[in-house]
Amino acid sequence: MKPDYEKLSLKVGIEIHQELDTHKLFCNCPSTLREEEPPLEVRRRLRPTQSELGEVDRAALAEAVKGKGFRYDVYPETICLVELDEEPPHPLNEEALDIALEVALLLNASPVDEAHTMRKIVIDGSNTCGFQRTTLVATGGYIETAGGRISIPTICLEEDAARKFGEDEELIDYRLDRLGIPLVEIATGPDFSDPYTPAEVALNIGQILRATGRVKRGIGTIRQDINISIKGGARQEIKGIQELGLISAVIEREVQRQVALLEIREELMKRGAERVEKKFIDVTRIFSRTGSKVISRAIQARGVALALKLPKFGGLIGKELQPNRRLGTELADYAKIYGKVGGIFHTDELPACGISAEEVGGLKKAVDASRDDAVVLVADIKERAEGALSAVVGRVNQALEGVPEETRRALPDGNTEFMRPLPGAARMYVETDIPPIPITEDRLKKIRKRLPEMPEQKCKRFIRCLLYTSDAADEEDSV
Numbered sequence: 001m002k003p004d005y006e007k008l009s010l011k012v013g014i015e016i017h018q019e020l021d022t023h024k025l026f027c028n029c030p031s032t033l034r035e036e037e038p039p040l041e042v043r044r045r046l047r048p049t050q051s052e053l054g055e056v057d058r059a060a061l062a063e064a065v066k067g068k069g070f071r072y073d074v075y076p077e078t079i080c081l082v083e084l085d086e087e088p089p090h091p092l093n094e095e096a097l098d099i100a101l102e103v104a105l106l107l108n109a110s111p112v113d114e115a116h117t118m119r120k121i122v123i124d125g126s127n128t129c130g131f132q133r134t135t136l137v138a139t140g141g142y143i144e145t146a147g148g149r150i151s152i153p154t155i156c157l158e159e160d161a162a163r164k165f166g167e168d169e170e171l172i173d174y175r176l177d178r179l180g181i182p183l184v185e186i187a188t189g190p191d192f193s194d195p196y197t198p199a200e201v202a203l204n205i206g207q208i209l210r211a212t213g214r215v216k217r218g219i220g221t222i223r224q225d226i227n228i229s230i231k232g233g234a235r236q237e238i239k240g241i242q243e244l245g246l247i248s249a250v251i252e253r254e255v256q257r258q259v260a261l262l263e264i265r266e267e268l269m270k271r272g273a274e275r276v277e278k279k280f281i282d283v284t285r286i287f288s289r290t291g292s293k294v295i296s297r298a299i300q301a302r303g304v305a306l307a308l309k310l311p312k313f314g315g316l317i318g319k320e321l322q323p324n325r326r327l328g329t330e331l332a333d334y335a336k337i338y339g340k341v342g343g344i345f346h347t348d349e350l351p352a353c354g355i356s357a358e359e360v361g362g363l364k365k366a367v368d369a370s371r372d373d374a375v376v377l378v379a380d381i382k383e384r385a386e387g388a389l390s391a392v393v394g395r396v397n398q399a400l401e402g403v404p405e406e407t408r409r410a411l412p413d414g415n416t417e418f419m420r421p422l423p424g425a426a427r428m429y430v431e432t433d434i435p436p437i438p439i440t441e442d443r444l445k446k447i448r449k450r451l452p453e454m455p456e457q458k459c460k461r462f463i464r465c466l467l468y469t470s471d472a473a474d475e476e477d478s479v
Contacts, residue, residue, distance in 0.1 A: 003255060005194050009231035012192035012251055014202055017160075017183045017223045018209050019216040020099050024180035025159045026089035026133065026434075027082040031181040031216075033163070038073035038175065042084060045069050046123040046130045063123045063420060065338055070125035073165065073175040083176045085129040088433045092117065092135065092157075096182035097437065099214045100137045100157040102447050103184050106208050106454065109141030109155050111444060117434040124420070125172050126161035127179065133431055134158040134185070141186075143204060150201055151189035158183050169340050184209070190227065195251035198226065199244050206244075207455040226250060226410075233258035234403040237422060241410045249414030257321040257416070258403050264316050264327060265402045271372065273312035275397050280306045280389050283377070286362040292354035294342065298379035305379040308389045309367040310396055313374040318348030322415045327399065333418040334395045335378065339388025345377040 024031055048064045074084070081087040092115075101111055119131040126132075134156050141152035160181040162174035186205055192198045202224055209215050209222070216222075224241040228251060236258075238250055284305045287295045295305055310317070317328045332344045347364065351357045369375050376392050378385045398404040405422035453461075 011190040013190040013227040015225040016186045019221040020182040025182040040074035104138030107141040109138035115437040117431040156185040195248040199247040211452045260321045271312040295379040306385040310374040334391040335388035338391035341388040347375045
């Protein structure tokens with residue numbers, strides 16, 4: 001049975017990011033991607049910095065905790081010192097700005113009087129300088145739909161990020177050829193109250209973008225992010241949706257996830273659950289002869305098996321949030337990111353995976369777990385195991401409050417997984433290397449003169465032409 005989205009007070013907004021068919025935004029390098037092996041690589045580490053108000057963005061801080069370095073693949077033909085952050089950015093690409101202004105006018109938006117470029121802190125490695133440059137181009141736009149007017153509060157021009165190409169325990173691999181390609185970012189208001197209309201509006205906006213004849217085509221050149229919230233839940237930013245057909249599924253499953261998390265919170269309140277403390281018990285001895293290959297390998301590598309009791313969580317860690325994803329899966333996401341472990345075990349799914357019933361009994365006894373409790377087990381070197389269980393503690397304590405605000409990654413099946421906490425306002429500040437650009441009325445007049453025909457107008461014209469041709473043919477036949 002489908003949920004009552006009106007009763008849940010579902011609110012959805014979408015952000016559309018479209019690559020423009022011109023050279024890069026802050027240099028003259030071509031906007032082309034390469035597939036052959038790169039001849040050069042550069043390694044970097046990024047660190048969070050305070051905003052002008054002395055605050056550190058929580059998303060940037062969460063990335064820093066991961067402690068990973070970055071390896072950047074370099075193609076000299078499409079990458080210069082700007083992408084490597086070895087020289088200041090060049091003046092903003094005026095052609096890209098004109099395209100963004102054209103898009104803004106087609107979407108009934110009001111261009112700004114002066115375009116100011118901002119820095120948005122991003123230290124996940126996708127930009128070598130530790131921030132993304134974004135320029136507000138227009139505000140107050142809208143698009144008409146069969147269901148009413150959808151607001152478009154902002155239209156921005158920004159640089160695309162580097163391509164993630166791989167990851168191991170210590171390094172994330174990026175290719176720099178995509179870094180700096182101009183993007184127009186179109187953000188709607190939270191005007192959608194069902195999972196289906198956003199896909200229709202995204203299609204309409206995509207058609208308008210293509211009508212300019214100045215945007216790139218193909219998989220990866222246009223991406224949708226979705227912002228979702230329900231009553232009692234929290235706003236989630238779902239990133240990286242490349243297929244329109246996936247938008248509705250992602251929204252439906254995110255609603256399902258938040259409803260399940262709220263149900264878990266209610267059950268925990270009924271059980272009188274309290275905040276979990278960081279009390280880790282070494283249970284390596286219990287698994288000295290285990291049949292679990294994961295635990296056995298960790299112990300043989302001089303690792304440990306650490307256990308954490310989750311009072312009153314029994315039966316809830318295995319509760320399904322989305323198809324084939326449970327609360328335990330979300331705990332594992334945190335453990336993998338912040339502890340760099342391969343995963344976790346928990347008693348809602350044991351005995352299994354080579355762990356015997358006797359070992360489960362010994363595990364529960366070691367941490368003094370009752371029937372209503374759950375136990376999480378991690379096997380790795382001590383530092384990683386402690387980091388993983390610390391992340392689990394943080395996440396289960398959030399479960400006591402309901403739904404944490406997160407940035408999540410869209411998966412191919414419509415599910416989502418945790419990426420990082422939702423960023424705050426502390427990550428945006430002025431770009432001092434790019435001077436403001438006045439948006440003059442003369443410039444806008446020139447753009448208005450060459451505005452393309454809107455898709456629906458073109459469709460009506462084609463229909464009229466077909467009808468006229470058909471009528472003319474009928475008259476000729478009658479003669």
